[in-house]
Amino acid sequence: NPTNPQMEESAILERVNCRAKGGAPGFKVAILGAAGGIGQPLAMLMKMNPLVSVLHLYDVVNSPGVTADISHMDTGAVVRGFLGQQQLEAALTGMDVVVIPAGVPRKPGMTRDDLFNINAGIVKTLCEGISKCCPNAIVNLISNPVNSTVPIAAEVFKKAGIYDPKRLLGVTMLDVVRANTFVAEVLGLDPREVDVPVVGGHAGVTILPLLSQVKPPCSFTPEETEYLTKRIQDGGTEVVQAKAGAGSATLSMAYAAVKFADACLRGLRGDAGVVECAFVASQVTELPFFATKVRLGRTGAEEVYQLGPLNEYERAGLENAKRELAISIQKGVSFMKK
Ligand code: NAI
Numbered sequence: 001n002p003t004n005p006q007m008e009e010s011a012i013l014e015r016v017n018c019r020a021k022g023g024a025p026g027f028k029v030a031i032l033g034a035a036g037g038i039g040q041p042l043a044m045l046m047k048m049n050p051l052v053s054v055l056h057l058y059d060v061v062n063s064p065g066v067t068a069d070i071s072h073m074d075t076g077a078v079v080r081g082f083l084g085q086q087q088l089e090a091a092l093t094g095m096d097v098v099v100i101p102a103g104v105p106r107k108p109g110m111t112r113d114d115l116f117n118i119n120a121g122i123v124k125t126l127c128e129g130i131s132k133c134c135p136n137a138i139v140n141l142i143s144n145p146v147n148s149t150v151p152i153a154a155e156v157f158k159k160a161g162i163y164d165p166k167r168l169l170g171v172t173m174l175d176v177v178r179a180n181t182f183v184a185e186v187l188g189l190d191p192r193e194v195d196v197p198v199v200g201g202h203a204g205v206t207i208l209p210l211l212s213q214v215k216p217p218c219s220f221t222p223e224e225t226e227y228l229t230k231r232i233q234d235g236g237t238e239v240v241q242a243k244a245g246a247g248s249a250t251l252s253m254a255y256a257a258v259k260f261a262d263a264c265l266r267g268l269r270g271d272a273g274v275v276e277c278a279f280v281a282s283q284v285t286e287l288p289f290f291a292t293k294v295r296l297g298r299t300g301a302e303e304v305y306q307l308g309p310l311n312e313y314e315r316a317g318l319e320n321a322k323r324e325l326a327i328s329i330q331k332g333v334s335f336m337k338k
Pocket of ligand 1: 061146250
């Protein structure tokens with residue numbers, strides 16, 4: 001263990017097993033891209049999660065520093081760092097959940113699709129590693145464009161003969177987190193009391209908040225609906241512009257990623273009724289992938305929920321979303337067929 005030389009492998013295992021014997025559940029989680037803008041706060045929040053017993057931090061730069069830093073937190077998870085491609089396999093072996101925020105973020109004027117050329121290759125390499133070293137892990141894919149990287153990951157897993165659609169989840173939780181916040185603001189409620197389903201995908205018009213299904217039940221004027229839908233769809237761009245060249249959402253994304261990973265871990269533990277939105281293989285529409293609410297269980301996304309009743313505004317939005325989504329999905333599949 002390069003960053004924690006005092007702690008022998010056997011001592012780490014003893015600590016993990018000891019905790020398991022005490023009835024405390026412990027899952028092994030890897031973060032790929034752990035030294036990045038999202039990766040660092042994500043690693044910190046994962047180290048604070050009581051469901052995590054072992055936390056592997058992998059990156060192609062700076063992971064030893066991040067690991068040393070985070071390993072000093074007096075929480076339960078044992079942290080190990082891995083640097084560079086030659087340590088990818090060690091980082092992945094035995095993992096229950098792999099969270100992937102590796103890749104380049106947007107700058108002002110860029111769309112998520114502009115990131116495709118760089119991030120597609122990164123996601124492919126990382127997923128090849130997963131196929132080999134932890135084919136049963138639940139994968140939480142954050143790297144953009146999610147609408148294309150999830151189809152890429154699926155093709156990599158198919159090629160390796162290990163594809164299980166239930167275990168591949170594109171993370172759209174930030175759209176839900178934003179929707180809850182913005183809707184709560186309009187309604188004058190605490191965001192923790194608000195639940196907004198966001199379906200479709202994770203880019204521009206493919207982000208489709210279902211404001212007619214907000215809990216607690218409420219209604220919006222046409223102006224409010226228009227304002228909220230646009231603000232939720234453009235939430236990422238709002239942050240990109242405010243950061244003015246220094247990247248995209250990292251802190252709210254890390255929060256959303258941990259909220260989602262925690263739901264996956266509770267599902268793995270066998271908790272009942274764990275339901276969150278995610279971009280998954282789906283038969284809800286004619287498209288092969290679509291984001292809706294899914295029920296998370298011991299084997300991943302065990303149930304994919306239907307859209308439920310949509311109003312006219314949402315039905316029109318759905319048609320727009322599907323048109324763009326079809327192109328992005330095809331782009332991912334074509335990349336792998338090349
Ligand atoms: P960043 O540039 O700060 O960090 C990315 C990290 O990935 C860097 O540490 C870099 O060294 C690492 N990396 C690059 N190539 C790698 C490889 N082959 N293997 C492992 N690690 C590698 O970027 P940031 O802001 O953390 O964003 C990461 C990704 O997350 C971007 O693609 C961004 O668009 C996406 N994102 C997704 C969101 C979502 O809702 N799904 C929201 C916000 C960002």
